Amino acid sequence: MRLLPQLLLVCCTCFYSRVALTQKNLSRSIEKDIDQLVEQRLPDIAPGAVILLAQGDRILYHKAFGYENTTTKTKMDKDGIFRIGSITKPFTALAILQLVQENKLKLQDTLQQYIPDFPVKKYPVTIAQLLTHTSGIKNYFEIENPALEKDHYTPREGISYFQDAPLQFQPGSRYQYSNSNYYLLGYIIEQVSGMSYNDFLQMHIFNVAGLQHTSYGSVASPALHLVKGYSKLNGRIEDAELEEITSIYAAGGLLSNAGDLLRWHRVLYDGKLISNGWLNKATQSYRLSDGKQSEYGYGWFISDIDGTKTIEHSGSTDGYQSDLVYIPDRTLRIITLFNCYETDRDWILLTNDIARLAMGKSLDHSIRLSKEMLQQYVGIYKHNEEWQMIFTMKGSDLYVRCPKAGIPDIKLYATNENYFYTKETPIKFELLKQPDGSMLLVTYNNSGKDAEWKRVEGSQDKQ
Known part of the structure; x- marks a missing residue:
């Protein structure tokens, strides 16, 4: 699938404003430390950001920094909507697990049971292997297929773009992140439910969770307060040219804001979207065929911050980057949204350091070598x-x-x-x-x- 040229930037000096929603049980010193950390790091990441921390049912910190539009000098709004990129994947995985819970498909079913005309490979590929990025199907962003490039894709046309590539390894033997897996899962949702991907998520996830600012979206939807996206390469910031949404589909096509992401995640853990049993399976590392555990479950990375377990996903797409980190031992959620694409991982480092501050951890326990x-x-x-x-x-x-x-x-x-x-x-x-x-x-x-x-x-x- 054609990738748009990766964005370059106009750089302007940003003066950062802060708008607090509520602070409960977060010490003033930690709040101040987070403020200073974001103000110090943000100029190297994006023109603006929204940062939200919550513990249990309490919002501890919810602030907007910088600009949502550098030309008009419009300050960032804490309720602004962003493209969330690959944080779409946990939503797609959730939809698949809802269908599994309703006995409409099984995790060990093969890909061809739902997409019969998908070319047969050397080994069968299962739904579980798509969910866990262990299928061996090549990431379509790494494929060049000029004959099938289009400005707009139906889901089946998008699959045709990458379907003839050989498997990169025997399914189940290795973890390798691939957007193709979740593009396929989106189409499987449509085939099983008889609904569009958008309609299924709206009915079974957005409506149930009470999400008013989340959608599978057109970048030009007038109903949305979409924060302006930028891109940064070689130290310069420019307006982002946004990828057409059908080229990322169920792998990265959702829009949301920090408040909705928090609401969705709480409802997910309240057992209102899938059972606690299925949620537990989704948030465990998938075991590979050699017995080793991968770093991914069903739609979630299983990781840690300085030894403290995290269940998380980040998103990086044209104009935007985002992160959602959950620390189950402390029921602590950290959500960060940035209106800029950059090639390094500074936004993830900032999110992790905010989590460290919230947990009372040191930001640096390294030693200096010559x-x-x-x-x-x-x-x-x-x-x-x-x-x-x-x-x-x-x-x-x-x-x-x-x-x-x-x-x-x-x-x-x-x-x-x-x-x-x-x-x-x-x-x-x-x-x-x-x-x-x-x-x-x-x-x-x-x-x-x-x-x-x-x-x-x-x-x-x-x-």
Whole structure:
């Protein structure tokens, strides 16, 4: 599917206003710390943002920062509507689980039972594997198919764009995030229910949860107070050219605001949309065929912040980025919405740091290593021919990126001279010099050891 050119920006100096909705049981010092953190970081992320924290049935913090329109200098409104990108996926997964709960489909049913003309692959693909990103179906954003590019797609036309690509791996053997999975799930919802994706969500989710500001939406809908979207590349901010909604469909086509996302999430956990049993299954890591646990459930990432479990999803689409983090041990919800697309993960780091402040955690428990010590880790590390990680220096800091996973340069923080973490992801990195002088990278996820990566090119190779 054609991707619009990734947005560049006009940059203007923003002066940030704050509008409080209510503060209960959040200390003044923490509130002030969050205010200062957002004001400090926001200029590098977006013109404006909405930040909401809630615990149980109490809203602790709900403020708008910056501008929703930099040209007119319109201040951000805490009730403004944003495109939420991939936070659409938990809604799509919820709709599928509602149909499962009603015995209208089964998680072990195959894809072809609902889309009979979808090309048969080497291995069958199940509904569960679509939900958990373990299907092996290639992400359509990575496919070029000029003959089928259109300005507007029906769901079946969208599927035709990527359906002939071979599986990337045996289904169930590996986790690999792919928007194609959720595009297919949206169409399966339509086939099983006899309703459009939009109508099904409206009747079975939005209406039940009382969502007044959430929709599957046209970017030009006059009924919506849609915050203006921007994009940022190479340090400049420009107006975003928004992707036509049918090209992202059930993988990222919803619009909402912070208040509605909070309301929906509370109703979800009250058992009014699916049973608590199904919700529990949805928010557990999916077990791969080798017995290892992946980082994804049915529509949710299962992660942690400094060892505290989180159930979360973020969204990144033309003009907007968003994050929803739930900390079940504290019934704490953090929702952040930004009106800008950027290629790094600063918005996720800000969300996680807001969560740290709300939990009383330190924002930094790293140690400082010398530039000379960090330099020894620079290089390209390969797990296999397909997967590699690239370690580089920027100034006096060590960064890592993983092109295959779409992860841009992320700053690494050291806990000792060999062990590193990022503030955006739960992945940990151990860099070990071997007796023969080679360098080995070992990565760890929430379940323990993830993979080993051998350095195939280091900084010394270029000297």
